[in-house]
Amino acid sequence: MAEATTSMVDLLAAYPGARRALFSRYHIGGCSSCAYRDDETLAEVCERNEIGVSEVIAHVLQSHEVDKGMLISPTEVKAMIDDGKSFVFMDTRTREEHEAVAISGSEFMTQERQQELFGTSKEDDVIVLYDHTGGRVLDTCAWFQGHGLKGTRGMTGGIDAWSNEVDKKIPRYRLEMD
Structure with missing residues (x-):
């Protein structure tokens, strides 16, 4: 508290x-x-x-x-994938991190892709963002929602939680700034 x-x-x-x-x-x-x-x-x-x-x-x-209303758990994201739901799944980490290890089906968020989504997505389209440990994804999620994409969610715990809760084959790593 x-x-x-x-x-x-x-x-x-x-x-x-x-x-x-x-x-x-x-x-x-x-x-x-x-x-x-x-x-x-x-x-x-x-x-x-x-x-x-x-x-x-x-x-x-x-x-x-x-x-809290902007967040979604890794298990909820996995259920959406398993159910065949259509959504954009974006990695907000650095290009080096994404190229080293990424969640299958996710794409790296470039500025061009971000601008494309801002210009073409509907307000309620589901966009799920993730980072390394969930520490920064809320700010990015708020940025997307502030641009009218109210269906944007941030994955709690990032790829680290995905590795722990969904797919243990995804390697975990630690950054010096974590």
Whole structure:
């Protein structure tokens, strides 16, 4: 639970979309003039920005509920594949990661493909995005939804969860920045 004494690093771990929520509403954390340290508490950040802690907590929690609606589990994606459902399955990792290991049937997301989807997809077309561990997919999912593609979902846990929960033949790996 988010509390005034929660460190920013713990807040972001518990609520992955909190960085986006804080920046979009309060312009906190998006640039050097409004940045915060990982070890700062939520209360310290709010005090410096002259914003009430309870207001910020309420916004982070509300945003988190919205974010949960954008997520889909690896087993749900696998069921869609098994059921023959039509959807776009896109890998948002780097080209090197995609070329090293990818989920069968997924495609690498290029800027050209992204723009094509923005221009040709219908609002409710299903697009499933995945990354390495699920840490960044919410932001990309929100970007797609913000461009009108409301059927976009982000796969929880990324390809790492897919390897654990769906296909153990997919090699797991660790990045230095994870």
